[in-house]
Amino acid sequence: MTDARFAAEYEGPLLEVSDVKTYFETDRGLVRSVDGVSFTLERGKTIGIVGESGCGKTVLSRSIMGLLPRRGLVRQGSIRFEGNELIHLTPKEMRAYWGSQLAMIFQDPMTSLNPVMKIGKQITESIREHLDVDKDFAYELAENLLRSVRIPEPARRLREYPHQLSGGMRQRVCIAVALAAGPKLLFADEPTTALDVTVQAQVLDLMAQQQSERFMAMVLITHDLGVVAGRADEIAVMYAGRIVEKAPTSVLFRDMKMPYTQALLSSIPKLADESHVRLATIPGRPPDLVNPPKGCKFAPRCAYVQDRCKEEEPPLTPSTSPGHEFRCWFPVGTPEGEAALERNKQKGLRATEALVAADTVET
Amino acid sequence: MAGSGTAHLRPDGEAMLRVEHLVVEFPVGRTGLKVNAVSDLSFDIVEGETVGLVGESGCGKSTTGRAVIQLPPPVSGSVKLDGVELTDLHGEALRQVRPRMQMIFQDPISSLNPRRRVRDIVAEGLEIWEIGDEQSRAAKVEEVLETVGIDPANGGRRPHEFSGGQCQRISIARALVTEPKLIICDEPVSALDVSVQAQIINLLGDMREKYGLALVFIAHDLAVVKNVSDRVLVMYLGKFCELGPPDVMYANPAHPYTAALLLAIPVPDPEIRPDSEQILAGELPSPMNPPSGCRFRTRCPKAQDICAEQEPEVREIRPQQWVACHFPVEPGETLDFASAVT
Numbered sequence: 001m002t003d004a005r006f007a008a009e010y011e012g013p014l015l016e017v018s019d020v021k022t023y024f025e026t027d028r029g030l031v032r033s034v035d036g037v038s039f040t041l042e043r044g045k046t047i048g049i050v051g052e053s054g055c056g057k058t059v060l061s062r063s064i065m066g067l068l069p070r071r072g073l074v075r076q077g078s079i080r081f082e083g084n085e086l087i088h089l090t091p092k093e094m095r096a097y098w099g100s101q102l103a104m105i106f107q108d109p110m111t112s113l114n115p116v117m118k119i120g121k122q123i124t125e126s127i128r129e130h131l132d133v134d135k136d137f138a139y140e141l142a143e144n145l146l147r148s149v150r151i152p153e154p155a156r157r158l159r160e161y162p163h164q165l166s167g168g169m170r171q172r173v174c175i176a177v178a179l180a181a182g183p184k185l186l187f188a189d190e191p192t193t194a195l196d197v198t199v200q201a202q203v204l205d206l207m208a209q210q211q212s213e214r215f216m217a218m219v220l221i222t223h224d225l226g227v228v229a230g231r232a233d234e235i236a237v238m239y240a241g242r243i244v245e246k247a248p249t250s251v252l253f254r255d256m257k258m259p260y261t262q263a264l265l266s267s268i269p270k271l272a273d274e275s276h277v278r279l280a281t282i283p284g285r286p287p288d289l290v291n292p293p294k295g296c297k298f299a300p301r302c303a304y305v306q307d308r309c310k311e312e313e314p315p316l317t318p319s320t321s322p323g324h325e326f327r328c329w330f331p332v333g334t335p336e337g338e339a340a341l342e343r344n345k346q347k348g349l350r351a352t353e354a355l356v357a358a359d360t361v362e363t
Numbered sequence: 364m365a366g367s368g369t370a371h372l373r374p375d376g377e378a379m380l381r382v383e384h385l386v387v388e389f390p391v392g393r394t395g396l397k398v399n400a401v402s403d404l405s406f407d408i409v410e411g412e413t414v415g416l417v418g419e420s421g422c423g424k425s426t427t428g429r430a431v432i433q434l435p436p437p438v439s440g441s442v443k444l445d446g447v448e449l450t451d452l453h454g455e456a457l458r459q460v461r462p463r464m465q466m467i468f469q470d471p472i473s474s475l476n477p478r479r480r481v482r483d484i485v486a487e488g489l490e491i492w493e494i495g496d497e498q499s500r501a502a503k504v505e506e507v508l509e510t511v512g513i514d515p516a517n518g519g520r521r522p523h524e525f526s527g528g529q530c531q532r533i534s535i536a537r538a539l540v541t542e543p544k545l546i547i548c549d550e551p552v553s554a555l556d557v558s559v560q561a562q563i564i565n566l567l568g569d570m571r572e573k574y575g576l577a578l579v580f581i582a583h584d585l586a587v588v589k590n591v592s593d594r595v596l597v598m599y600l601g602k603f604c605e606l607g608p609p610d611v612m613y614a615n616p617a618h619p620y621t622a623a624l625l626l627a628i629p630v631p632d633p634e635i636r637p638d639s640e641q642i643l644a645g646e647l648p649s650p651m652n653p654p655s656g657c658r659f660r661t662r663c664p665k666a667q668d669i670c671a672e673q674e675p676e677v678r679e680i681r682p683q684q685w686v687a688c689h690f691p692v693e694p695g696e697t698l699d700f701a702s703a704v705t
Contacts (some may be wrong), residue, residue, distance in 0.1 A: 052556045053527075091627055152646075166646055167558070196419040198643040201627035205639050223556055226629035230637045249633045265562035268631055269586040276568065277590065281559035285526055336501045 010082040014217050015041040020077035020087075022056075022063040029290040033059040035241035037077075039234075043184065046211070046218040048228030048249070050172070050264070050339030051238035054286050057221045061187045063197070063230045064219075066101055066343040081185070100130045101192060103183035107190035109170035111161040114178075119146075123177050130181035147174045149206055168199035172206065179210060186211070188199070189221045192301065204231060225265055230251065234323070237261045240287050240297035245322035257319055257331035259304045296327065304330045367403040368677035371606055371685035375447070378407035379577055380545060385440035385572065387426050387601075391651060398650045400426040401437070402601040405677075410544070413571060413578040415592030415609070417585055417624065418638060421647055423601040424581045431579065432464045433457060444545070461491040462492050465538035467549035471530035473477055475522040481508075482518030488541040507536040510573070512565060538569065547579045553680035564590055585624055589613060594683075597621045598652055600658040603677060607684035615694045617686040619663050622698055641697070645704035657689065664703040665690040700703065 012154055022034040034056045041047050046279055049057045062068050064079050066089060077156045079086040081101065086094070108110040114122060123145060124138040133141070139158065146154035149172040171191065176185060188207065192200035208231060220232055228235055229249065237258065238248040245258035256262050266280040284301040287293055293300060299309040308329050330340035369383060385400040401423040408414050417423040422684040430437040433449055442449045444460065445629050452460060468474040475484055482504055489500045511532040513525075522530055531551060548567065552560040564587065571578060582588050588595055589609040597604040598617060605618040615620040624642035645662045650656055654661050660670040667690065675687045692698065 006507070052558060061552045091420060091503060168646070197418055197585070197627040198623060200629070201637065201642045202628070202644070203643055205637065209638075209639075224629065225557075226631040229631045230629065230635060253631070253633050263558060267558045269561070269564065269584075269587045269590040271589065271613060271625070271628060273586075273590065276588050278568070279565055279590065281561040282558035282567060285528075285559075 003114040004210060012080075012083055012301065013040040014043045014082060016078070017064060018078045018080075020060070020079060021075070022059050023270075025072035025074065026290075028131055031289045032241050033289060034063060037238075037241075037243055039243065039246065041185070041217050041219065041237055042258065043217055044211070044215045045234070046220055046232045048232030048235040049230075049238060050223065050225055050228060050235060051223045052223060052286055053265075053357060054284060054289070055238040056289075057238050058189055061104070061189055061219060063066035063109040063222055063360055065093065065098070065308070067104070067189060072132065072301075075157060099126050099181040099183065102185050103178035103179045103181070104187040104189065105171070105174045105191050107193050109174050112174055112218065113170060115162055116159065117161075119160055119162065119165075122156070123173070123180055124267055126180040142176070142180070143276040145180060148210070148215060149173075149176045149179075150202075151176075152186065163293065168202060169289070171195060171199075171203050175203070175207065178249055179214070179216075182214065183216065183219045185219070187219045187221070190223070192227065193218075193222070193224075207231075218260070237264070241291055242296065242297065243325075243328070244328075245324075246258075247319075247321065249328075252326050253319045255319070255324070255333065257324070257326040257337075258298075258328050259302050259330075259332055259337075261297045262332050263303070296329070303344060304328075304332070304337055305344070306330055306340050338350065367405075367603060368687065369405045370677050370679065372405055372407050372626075373409065374679060377409060377563045379410045379412075379445060380408040381428075381441070381443040382406050382431060383441045385427065385430055385442065386438045386561065387423070387435075387436045388431050391602065392631075396651050397651055399601050400650060401430065402653075403440075404598070404601070404603055406596055406603075406606065408545070408577045408579065411571070411575045411577055412594070414593040415588035416579060416581045416598060417583060417588050417595060418604075419583065419624075419647060420576055420599035421600070421650060423529070423650075424598055424693050427598070428466070428549050428579055428581050429610050431545075432466060432547060454649045462488065462494075462541035463543050464545045464547070465541065465543040466547045466549065467531075467534050467538050467551045470554050471534050474534055475530055475537075477522055480519050480521060480644075481513070481525070482535055485518075485537045489538065492541060494541070502552075503540060503699060504536075507539045508533075510539070510570070511536045512562075520623065525700055526559075527609055528562060531555065531559075531563050532705055535563075535566065538663040540633075541576065542574070543576070544578070545577045547581070549581045550583070551580075555583070560587070565592060585613070585628055597624065600648065602658050603687050604659070605684070605688075606677075607681075611681065611684050615681070615684075615692075616658075617680045617684060617691040618688050619665055619692055619698055620659050623662075623700055640701045642701050643700045659686075662700070662704055664698045664700055665692070666703070 016230055018038045020037050024031045045088050051057050120142055123142040125140055127138045143154045151157055151172055192203050232249050234248050235252050239260050247260045253307045263282045282301050287297055295311050295313050296309045299305045314329045316326045318325050330337040384403055384406045385404045389398045419425050427517045431442055445685050486500055486504045508515045513532050523681055552570050580591050582590045592609055595609045599620050603619045616625055656672050656674050657670040660666040669689055675689045677687045680686045680691055
């Protein structure tokens with residue numbers, strides 16, 4: 001990066017995640033929640049991680065943060081933060097990173113704040129853990145922090161409890177807590193899913209402003225492609241524990257190759273559409289992560305599916321645009337892909353119809 | 364907003380459901396204060412129509428839905444279903460009306476009894492109402508499960524064996540089994556993934572056509588509401604803001620609050636950058652002590668003195684589009700919400 005503040009520091013990317021696997025041992029067998037995910041994130045940039053429930057996006061972020069329960073946990077691969085390997089660190093060793101280097105905000109702002117501790121205490125806790133300051137100074141910092149996250153009357157709010165605040169304000173307090181010790185990387189796991197649209201817009205706007213002021217990198221995890229479209233520099237789409245498509249945001253929306261990304265985008269009702277248009281759906285449900293299908297994990301639900309997809313799993317393949325990778329044998333918008341879709345249409349899309357009917361119970 | 368009036372109602376007798384001057388209040392402990400959840404709201408629904416109720420949390424949309432089915436009955440106002448005044452009915456008389464109104468809730472998993480089999484959950488309405496004999500009930504349950512896309516062979520399973528989307532299908536089947544005329548859907552897709560959400564929205568559309576159902580569709584997602592609704596009613600702090608067909612209203616929102624809601628929606632297109640000035644600023648005022656006059660005035664960029672003094676009346680601004688605002692938004696006008704709150 002060209003910013004002079006970081007000239008003396010580590011030159012490489014802020015975060016390098018390579019081939020990270022996170023499995024859980026359960027009675028049913030090994031659950032492969034994250035199965036070989038790699039990406040890099042530069043300082044000050046935002047990567048959006050998108051996918052349905054159960055695709056592994058939350059487990060991935062917690063695995064990077066070292067926040068998963070250790071019982072039955074299998075973690076492999078490499079997580080390098082400013083060149084330092086994190087994957088083997090114990091929670092005690094991770095404390096040097098939590099707060100001051102890596103921070104996280106969660107979906108539910110009520111349960112992520114301590115209900116019996118005043119707001120001021122919750123914010124200054126982190127400040128005093130990482131910075132050698134006295135209590136009064138920490139409270140002054142906390143007040144400024146609340147003002148910067150646009151909370152009116154910050155001095156009064158510091159003396160209040162979480163239940164006295166609205167949902168949007170609580171999420172702003174969570175952001176203040178996360179930012180208190182000046183982290184270089186912020187994980188935001190569905191930060192606005194529990195909020196109203198207007199409050200969501202306020203919170204996303206606030207996060208973007210804080211991010212550029214602090215030159216902080218962000219991993220924005222969401223199921224809503226709309227949320228990441230205007231906010232992320234790069235988007236990784238996850239399915240069944242893997243990244244199935246990754247591209248700079250504008251490239252992804254202009255030239256998506258993975259049928260799953262296309263299906264995800266077309267299932268969102270759009271404001272520009274007339275009312276009562278029939279929505280495209282993705283039949284079926286994500287695969288069982290204990291016994292995933294042999295070939296492409298999306299094949300059972302895919303409109304482009306061919307025999308090869310059921311046998312061989314496609315690797316991450318680079319497209320013609322730089323930084324764009326996808327996992328598909330019959331990509332959207334290519335002659336092979338169109339031919340595959342046409343063949344499926346000829347078959348009366350029976351595969352898809354059958355799947356709608358087969359959307360029943362897992363055994 | 365935050366206006367009142369009944370000019371937008373269709374002539375008596377045309378509407379299947381007619382709600383007039385609905386008021387719902389909840390006392391706050393022993394303080395003598397009360398939460399003004401819904402204040403003087405009127406709307407109507409004709410047979411087979413879907414009305415979307417939108418607004419932020421706390422705007423009274425769920426309370427309105429519940430007041431319609433008399434759970435709990437409103438403090439004042441009138442709710443007429445097919446000309447019968449529901450607020451006058453009590454006990455057995457009210458009970459007799461209930462199978463014609465059903466409800467679907469937000470959380471599909473917690474709204475199904477985890478200890479009962481799916482088949483029994485769906486059949487419960489028939490048993491309570493003693494509709495048909497055992498055989499015809501079983502056939503009816505099978506039929507509705509089939510229509511919502513649940514294999515009746517799985518009727519012996521319990522809710523935890525199904526995914527969230529399937530549980531919502533079961534909730535829909537349960538609502539359909541008594542052959543209601545009106546279903547109140549309270550955020551039925553908010554807890555679901557986008558892909559599943561699309562399935563449920565399509566299913567509700569199919570059911571509406573098949574059974575000629577009227578729906579009150581409560582949601583905070585304006586794109587979802589647009590897709591399912593014939594008319595959309597925007598509420599703010601218990602008051603009427605705007606009502607109209609979504610295609611018309613979304614193209615030219617007349618109420619500044621409707622405009623704010625529309626501008627806040629994240630667009631899945633990276634070319635459209637969010638604009639901070641157009642984000643509605645400030646917090647929802649307390650419903651225990653709502654602002655005088657128009658309740659939206661404290662956050663409205665167009666507010667003038669009159670907005671604090673006089674509550675706006677509902678009026679027709681374009682054919683079919685009704686608004687309660689002293690200074691409606693002109694087509695193409697940009698609003699600076701950031702500067703409205705100081």
